[in-house]
Amino acid sequence: MAAPKRGRSASAQSKPGRSLALILIAIVALTGGMFLSGHTTPRLGIDLAGGTSITLKAKADQGSAINKANMDTAVDIMNRRVNGLGVSEAEVQTQGTDNIIVNIPKGTNSKEAQEQVGTTAKLYFRPVLASEPSGAAAKSPSPSASSSGSSSPKPSTSPSSTASSKEKASSTGSTSPTASATSQGRAVSDALKADATPSPSASGSGKPSGSPSATPSASASGGSNAAGKLQAQYAALDCTKPTDRANAGKNAKPGDSIVACGKVDDAWYKYVLGPAAVDGTEVKKAQAVFDTQGASGWQVQMTFTNGGAKKFADITGELAKKQPPQNEFGIVLDGEVVSSPYVRTAITGGQAEISGSFKQEEAQSLANMLSYGALPLSFQEQSVTTVTAALGGEQLHAGLLAGAIGLALVVIYLVVYYRGLSIVAMASLLVSAILTYVIMSLLGPAINFALNLPAVCGAIVAIGITADSFIVYFERIRDEIREGRSLRPAVERAWPRARRTILVSDFVSFLAAAVLFIVTVGKVQGFAFTLGLTTLLDVVVVFFFTKPLMTLLARRKFFADGHKWSGLDPKSLGAKPPLRRTRRPAGPVAGPADPKEA
Amino acid sequence: MSKLGNLGARLHRGEISYDFVGKRKVWYGVSILITITAILGLAVRGLNMGIEFQGGAVFTTPTKMSTSVAKAEEYANEASGHQSVVQKLGNGSLRIQIAGIDTDQSDRIKQELAKDLNLDPEKLAADLVGPSWGEQIANKAWEGLAIFMILVVIYLAIAFEWRMAIAALVALIHDITITTGIYALVGFEVTPGTVIGLLTILGYSLYDTVVVFDSLKEQTKDITKQTRWTYSDIANRSINGTLVRSINTTVVALLPVAGLLFIGGGFLGAGTLNDISLSLFVGLAAGAYSSIFIATPLVADLKEREPAMKALTKRVLAKRAQAGAEEDLADRGGDDADEAAPAVVGPRSQPAARGRGRGRTPGKRR
Numbered sequence: 007m008a009a010p011k012r013g014r015s016a017s018a019q020s021k022p023g024r025s026l027a028l029i030l031i032a033i034v035a036l037t038g039g040m041f042l043s044g045h046t047t048p049r050l051g052i053d054l055a056g057g058t059s060i061t062l063k064a065k066a067d068q069g070s071a072i073n074k075a076n077m078d079t080a081v082d083i084m085n086r087r088v089n090g091l092g093v094s095e096a097e098v099q100t101q102g103t104d105n106i107i108v109n110i111p112k113g114t115n116s117k118e119a120q121e122q123v124g125t126t127a128k129l130y131f132r133p134v135l136a137s138e139p140s141g142a143a144a145k146s147p148s149p150s151a152s153s154s155g156s157s158s159p160k161p162s163t164s165p166s167s168t169a170s171s172k173e174k175a176s177s178t179g180s181t182s183p184t185a186s187a188t189s190q191g192r193a194v195s196d197a198l199k200a201d202a203t204p205s206p207s208a209s210g211s212g213k214p215s216g217s218p219s220a221t222p223s224a225s226a227s228g229g230s231n232a233a234g235k236l237q238a239q240y241a242a243l244d245c246t247k248p249t250d251r252a253n254a255g256k257n258a259k260p261g262d263s264i265v266a267c268g269k270v271d272d273a274w275y276k277y278v279l280g281p282a283a284v285d286g287t288e289v290k291k292a293q294a295v296f297d298t299q300g301a302s303g304w305q306v307q308m309t310f311t312n313g314g315a316k317k318f319a320d321i322t323g324e325l326a327k328k329q330p331p332q333n334e335f336g337i338v339l340d341g342e343v344v345s346s347p348y349v350r351t352a353i354t355g356g357q358a359e360i361s362g363s364f365k366q367e368e369a370q371s372l373a374n375m376l377s378y379g380a381l382p383l384s385f386q387e388q389s390v391t392t393v394t395a396a397l398g399g400e401q402l403h404a405g406l407l408a409g410a411i412g413l414a415l416v417v418i419y420l421v422v423y424y425r426g427l428s429i430v431a432m433a434s435l436l437v438s439a440i441l442t443y444v445i446m447s448l449l450g451p452a453i454n455f456a457l458n459l460p461a462v463c464g465a466i467v468a469i470g471i472t473a474d475s476f477i478v479y480f481e482r483i484r485d486e487i488r489e490g491r492s493l494r495p496a497v498e499r500a501w502p503r504a505r506r507t508i509l510v511s512d513f514v515s516f517l518a519a520a521v522l523f524i525v526t527v528g529k530v531q532g533f534a535f536t537l538g539l540t541t542l543l544d545v546v547v548v549f550f551f552t553k554p555l556m557t558l559l560a561r562r563k564f565f566a567d568g569h570k571w572s573g574l575d576p577k578s579l580g581a582k583p584p585l586r587r588t589r590r591p592a593g594p595v596a597g598p599a600d601p602k603e604a
Numbered sequence: 605m606s607k608l609g610n611l612g613a614r615l616h617r618g619e620i621s622y623d624f625v626g627k628r629k630v631w632y633g634v635s636i637l638i639t640i641t642a643i644l645g646l647a648v649r650g651l652n653m654g655i656e657f658q659g660g661a662v663f664t665t666p667t668k669m670s671t672s673v674a675k676a677e678e679y680a681n682e683a684s685g686h687q688s689v690v691q692k693l694g695n696g697s698l699r700i701q702i703a704g705i706d707t708d709q710s711d712r713i714k715q716e717l718a719k720d721l722n723l724d725p726e727k728l729a730a731d732l733v734g735p736s737w738g739e740q741i742a743n744k745a746w747e748g749l750a751i752f753m754i755l756v757v758i759y760l761a762i763a764f765e766w767r768m769a770i771a772a773l774v775a776l777i778h779d780i781t782i783t784t785g786i787y788a789l790v791g792f793e794v795t796p797g798t799v800i801g802l803l804t805i806l807g808y809s810l811y812d813t814v815v816v817f818d819s820l821k822e823q824t825k826d827i828t829k830q831t832r833w834t835y836s837d838i839a840n841r842s843i844n845g846t847l848v849r850s851i852n853t854t855v856v857a858l859l860p861v862a863g864l865l866f867i868g869g870g871f872l873g874a875g876t877l878n879d880i881s882l883s884l885f886v887g888l889a890a891g892a893y894s895s896i897f898i899a900t901p902l903v904a905d906l907k908e909r910e911p912a913m914k915a916l917t918k919r920v921l922a923k924r925a926q927a928g929a930e931e932d933l934a935d936r937g938g939d940d941a942d943e944a945a946p947a948v949v950g951p952r953s954q955p956a957a958r959g960r961g962r963g964r965t966p967g968k969r970r
Contacts, residue, residue, distance in 0.1 A: 063740065388740065389656070390710075390732035405877055408867035412860025419855060460800055463880045466864055467804060470857030471811070477856065478815060481849040503822065510763060511814040517759065518752055518807030525748035526803075530741065533800050533880075537807070 022554030029550040033437065036444045048443070049450030051458025051532065052109045054402045058392045060108040061101075062385040072104045080385070084108060101531065106385065109456075129286025129376065130260055131318070132279035133325060134334040134346060140245035140267065140276035233263075236278065240265045245274035260285065268336065268343025277343055279336045283321035286339075288314025290356075292376035294369035297361065304369035305361035308376060315356025323352030337376070345372055405462040412466055416473055424480060426565060426572035431476045434552045438472050441543050455535070464536030471515060471541060475548045478511075479504040479556070484574070493574055497560040501553055508548055516541045625840040628901035635778060635898055642785020649788050654795035657739060660703035661710040662731040663717060671721055676700060679720040683713045741796045745803055749780075752806055764817055767906040772813045775891075775899035779809045782890040783883060797879025804884055808857065809891030813899045815853075816846050820900065827916065834917045839904035843896055854892040861885050 040046055052059040064072045064080065077100045084106065085098045097109050244250050245267035260282035268275050291309045310318050325333045326349045334348040347360045360372070413435070420428035442465060449455035482504040486496035519538030523531055559565050565572045624631070655662055663680075671679075673690045680688035680700045689701040698721075705713065710732050718725035753773060760769035783802060787794060820842040827835060864881035907913050 386734065388734045390730070392730045392732075401877065404867050405864070408864040408877065408881075409860065411867065412863030415859040415863060416856050419859065423852065459877065460797070460880065463800075463864060463877060464804075466860045467857075467884065469860045470853070471808075473856040474811065474853045477849055477852045481846075481852070485845075507815055507818045510818055511811040513759070514756060514810045514814055515807040517755055518803070518810070521748050521752040521755065522803055525751060526741070526744045530745070530796065530800050530803070533804070537804065 022557035025550045025554040026558070029437070029546070033440060033444070036441070036448065040444050040447050043448065043451065045447050045451050048446040048457040049455065050402070051456040051461070053391065053393050053459045054399070054457065054462075056393050056399075058110045058390065060110070060390050061388040062106045062108065063388045064104040064106070065384050065386055074100075077104070077106070081106060105388070129289070130282035130338045131284035131286075131321065132264070132282050132336050132338055133321065134331050134336050135263065135278040135280055136240070137268075137275050137277040137331045137334070137346070140243060140274045236263055236265060240276065240278050243267070243276045245276050264338075264341070266336065266338055266341055266343050268346060270346075275343070275346075277336055277346070279338065279343070282338075283335065284310070284314055284317045286376070288317065289376050290314070292373045294364075294366070294373040296366075303361070304364040304366050305359050306364070306369050306373045306376065307357070307359045310356040310358070312356070315354070318356070318358065319352055319354040322349045322358075325349040326351050337372075401459055402462065405459060405466070409462070409466040409469070413469055416469060420473070426569065427480055427574065430552060430555055430559065431473065431480075433555060434476060434547050435469070435472060437551050438540070438543055438547045441547065442468075442540055445539065445543070456532070458532045460530070460533035461536040464533045465540060468537060468540030468544070471512075471537075472544045472547065475508045475512070475544055476552060478507050479548070479552065482507075483556075487574060493566045494560045497556050505549075505553075509545070512541050512545050621840065621844040623840060624843045624896060625836045625901045625904045628897075628905065631897040631901065635894075638785070639778065639781050642781050642788070645785050645788040649791065651784065651788050651794045652791050654793045654798075655701050655703055656733045656741070656796055657794070658703050659705075659734050660701065661705055661713070661733075663700040663702075663714065664729040664731070665698045665700075665721060665723060666727050671698065673698065676721065679717060680713075683716040683720065684709065741799055745799045748803065749806065756810060760814075760817075764821055768817050768821075768903050771899045771902040771906065772810060772817070774902060775813055775894040776806065776809055778894045778898055779805055779887060779890040782894075783887045786886050787883070792882060793879075795879045797877075798883045801880040801883030802887060804880075805887030805891055808884075808888060809894065812850060812853065812891055812895040815849065816842055816895055816900050817903070819846050820903065828912060831916070831919045831923050834920045835907045835913045836904040836917075837920075839900050839907075843900050847896070850892060850896060854888065858885065858888055861888060 064077065081098050081100055099107050099109075101107050242250075243265050250267070263281060264279050266277050266279055268277060288311045289308055290311050293307055294304060295307050297303060297305050321335065325335060327333075330348065331346075333350075334346045336343040337345045337347075345360065347362070364372070416435075417428070417432055420431045424431065446455065446457060479500065482500035483493075483496050486500045487493065489496075491499065516538055519534045519541060522534035523538060526534065565574055569575065673692050676698050677688055677690040677700075680690060680702060684702045684705055686702050686704055689703075691699045691701075700717065702710075702713065710730060714728055714730050715725055717723075718728045721728070753776065756776075757769045757773055760772055780802065783805065786792075787798070792798070820839055823838050823842055824835060827833075827838060833841075861881050861884045864877055865885055867877070908917065
C-alpha cells in the first residue's frame with residue numbers, strides 16, 4: 007500500500023498498551039469496589055422501585071427568607087416526620103433553592119407520610135379545655151404523677167400518688183377537688199356547653215371547682231353547632247387509631263377550637279383545645295438545658311418575641327387561675343399535642359421554661375419541635391406521584407428493552423457500515439456500558455444517586471452520543487486512507503483532529519447537561535446528571551480505550567492490509583494513489599486537496 | 605463496501621456534492637416557511653398542555669383491565685365530578701386523567717375508582733400534580749435554556765468565532781421552534797417529559813453543528829493564501845465532507861430513540877419514556893437538518909460580508925473566468941497540477957490581485 011512519506015507514528019503512537027492497561031485496571035478496581043461495597047445494582051428511583059414521591063415548594067411567609075438554613079431545617083423536620091412513621095429509607099432532600107423532594111419507598115405508610123409531610127409545619131399554643139385518656143388501650147401504667155411529668159412543670163407539691171390511673175390531669179395540681187374518673191367526661195361537656203353559652207367572658211376569678219365552665223375561647227368557636235360538632239368529634243376520637251390521630255387536628259385554623267391527640271408516656275390522651283393563643287412563630291428560640299441549680303434536671307427554655315411575650319403573659323395569666331386540666335396549654339405541632347405543660351403563674355418577660363422529669367432526648371426533642379415549629383417556611387405540594395412497584399418495574403423493563411433494541415440496531419448499523427471497525431466500536435460501547443453501570447451503582451450509596459426513568463432515557467440517548475465519537479474518529483481515519491495513507495499513519499494522523507472535534511462537541515453536550523442539572527429540579531435533574539456522566543465517560547473511553555485499541559489493531563495484518571471485511575479496505579474506500587506530495591506541506595487547505603466540483 | 609461507503613468516498617473526492625451553500629436561499633425559504641407554519645400553529649392551535657400544567661391527577665391501572673374505556677370514563681366522571689379523559693394503553697392498562705382536582709380530592713377519588721374498577725387501591729398508581737408544578741418545570745427549563753444559550757454563544761465565539769456562534773444560535777432556535785411547532789400542529793401532549801426531551805436537543809443539535817464548524821474552521825485556516833476557492837466553496841465542501849458522518853451520527857442517535865419511542869409508545873402507551881423520546885426524535889431530526897441546511901450556509905453568508913472574504917471571492921472569480929478561457933485544464937489535469945497551477949500561477953498573472961494578497965498576508969499569518 008501507500009508508503010507513508012511522513013510517518014508520524016513513532017511519536018504519537020506512544021504506548022497504547024499502557025492506556026489500555028490503565029482503563030482495564032480502573033474497570034476492575036471499580037467493579038471490585040462495587041462488589042466489595044455490596045451495592046451491585048444502581049439504586050432505583052421511586053418511579054422504578056415503586057413508592058411515593060412528593061415535591062414541595064417553599065413559600066416565604068411574613069417576609070421570611072427562603073434560604074439554605076431554613077430549607078435544611080425544614081428537611082430535618084420532614085425527615086423526622088416521615089421516619090417517625092417507621093418508614094425505612096424514606097429520604098428527604100432539597101432540590102434547587104426552594105424545593106424539597108420527599109421520596110417514600112413502597113410501603114404501607116406512604117399515604118400517611120404524604121399527609122404528614124404535606125401539612126405545614128405550624129406550631130401553636132392552645133389552652134386545654136378538656137382532656138382524658140383515649141382509646142381502650144389507655145393503659146397508662148404509670149401513676150399520674152409521672153404521666154404528666156414529662157409535660158408539665160416540675161410539680162412543686164408532691165405529686166398526688168393516688169393511683170387513679172385513668173386520669174391524668176388532676177393529679178398534679180395541688181388542689182384537685184373535681185377530678186374524679188367520672189367527672190372527666192362531664193367536665194368536657196360542661197366546658198363545651200360553656201362554649202355555647204353567650205357569656206363566657208370573664209373567666210377571671212378562680213372559680214370553685216365544680217364547673218370549669220368559662221373558657222376564653224368560647225366566643226371564637228362560634229355557635230352551638232360548632233360546639234356540638236366538636237363534642238361529637240371528641241367523643242368519637244380514639245387516639246390509639248392512627249387514622250383518627252391524623253385526622254384529629256387536620257385543617258384546623260388557628261382561631262378554631264379543635265380536638266387533638268397527644269402522647270404522654272406511651273399512653274394516648276385526647277384533648278379539646280381552644281383557639282391558638284400563641285403562634286409558634288412567636289417562639290424566638292427554644293433549647294434544652296440541664297438545670298444544675300434547681301436540680302430539676304433537663305428542661306426546655308423558650309424565649310418569645312416581643313409580641314409573643316405579651317400574648318404568652320396574657321394566656322399564662324388566665325390559665326394560672328384555672329383548675330386542672332384547664333390550667334394547661336397544649337403545644338400543638340401539626341395537629342398533635344406534643345406537650346401540655348400546666349401553668350402556675352403568669353409568665354411575663356418573654357422567658358419561660360418547661361420542666362418535668364425529662365430525659366435528655368425528650369427535652370431536646372421538645373426544644374427542636376418548638377424551634378422547628380417556629381420555622382417561618384410553609385410548603386405547597388407541587389406534585390405527588392405514587393407508583394406501584396409493578397408499574398415501575400414494567401417501565402424499567404420497557405426502558406431496558408428499548409435500550410437493548412436501540413443498542414442492537416446501533417450495532418447492526420455499525421457492523422454493516424464499518425465492518426471490522428465495528429469491533430472497536432462495540433468494545434468501546436461495552437466498556438462505556440460497564441463503566442456507566444458500575445459508577446451508577448457506586449454513586450447510589452455515595453451521593454444518593456437514584457436511577458429513575460428519565461435517567462434511564464438519558465443513558466439510552468447516551469448510546470448515540472458515545473457512538474458519535476467513534477464515528478467522528480472512524481470517518482477521519484477513512485478520510486486519511488482515502489488520501490492514500492496506510493493504516494498506521496492514518497490512525498495517528500486522524501487522531502488529533504478527531505480528538506479536537508470530539509472534545510469540542512462533548513463540551514457542548516456537557517455544558518447543556520451541567521446547566522440543566524444546576525437549574526432544574528426533580529426528573530429533569532436526574533436526566534441531566536446521567537447525560538453529563540455519560541458525556542464524561544465518553545471522553546474517558548475514547549481517549550483511554552478506543553484510541554489505544556485502534557492503535558493496536560492498526561498493527562494487525564487484518565486491518566493494516568485493508569482486508570475486505572476490515573472496514574478499512576482502501577480500494578472500496580476509494581483511496582487515491584499513494585501521495586505524491588508537491589512542495590507544499592500538508593496545510594489545512596491543501597490537506598484534503600481534492601478536485602472540487604468545477 | 606456498502607453504498608453509503610461509496611457515497612462517502614465520492615463525497616470525499618468531490619465527485620459528487622450538493623451545493624448546500626449555493627442553494628441556501630432555497631433552504632432559508634424552506635426554513636422560514638416551516639418556522640412560520642410552526643408559529644402559526646402555536647398561535648392558532650396552541651400547545652396541548654399536559655395535566656402537569658393545569659393541575660390534576662393521572663391514575664394508571666395495572667395491565668389487563670377488563671373494564672372498557674367508556675365505562676372507566678363514566679366511573680371517573682362520577683367519582684370526581686369532573687370531565688375525565690381515559691385512554692387505553694398498549695399493554696391493556698388504562699390511563700385516567702382528571703384535570704382540576706387537588707390532593708384532598710384525589711385520595712377519595714382513588715379509593716372510589718379502585719372500588720369501581722375492582723382493584724386494590726394500592727395497585728392504582730396515581731400521579732398527582734399541583735397546577736404550578738409543570739409551570740415551574742417549564743420556567744426552570746426556560747431559565748436553563750437562556751443560560752445555556754448565553755454560555756454556548758460565548759464558548760463558540762471563543763472556540764470558533766462570533767459568526768459561527770450566531771449561526772449556531774439561529775439553528776438552535778430554529779430547531780426548538782420546529783419541534784414546538786410540530787407539537788402544536790399534531791397536538792401531542794406537552795408534559796415535563798417533553799420539556800426534558802426538548803432540552804436534550806440543545807446539546808445534541810449543537811453537537812452536530814459543532815462538528816461541521818470544526819471541519820470548516822480547520823479548512824479555512826489559510827483561506828486567504830489561495831485563490832481557488834471562496835469561503836462559500838469551502839463551507840460547502842465541509843458540509844459535504846462531513847455529510848456521511850452527519851448521516852451516520854444522526855442515524856445512530858435516532859436508532860436508540862426510535863427504540864424508546866417504539867417500546868415506550870407501542871407497548872406502554874403514554875408515559876415518561878414516550879414523552880421524552882417523541883420530542884427527542886422530532887428534535888434530533890430537526891437538529892440534523894438545521895446543522896446542514898441552515899447553520900453552515902449562514903456562517904458562509906455572514907463570512908462573505910467580511911472585506912477580506914469579499915476580496916478573496918473577487919480574486920477567485922477573476923481567476924475562474926480566466927481559467928474558463930484557458931479551457932478546463934483542471935478537469936483533465938491531475939491533482940498536483942491542479943493544485944499547483946492555480947495557487948501559484950493564478951496570482952502571478954494577476955498583479956493587482958497579487959498585490960492585494962501580499963498586503964494581507966502578514967496580517968493573516970499570525
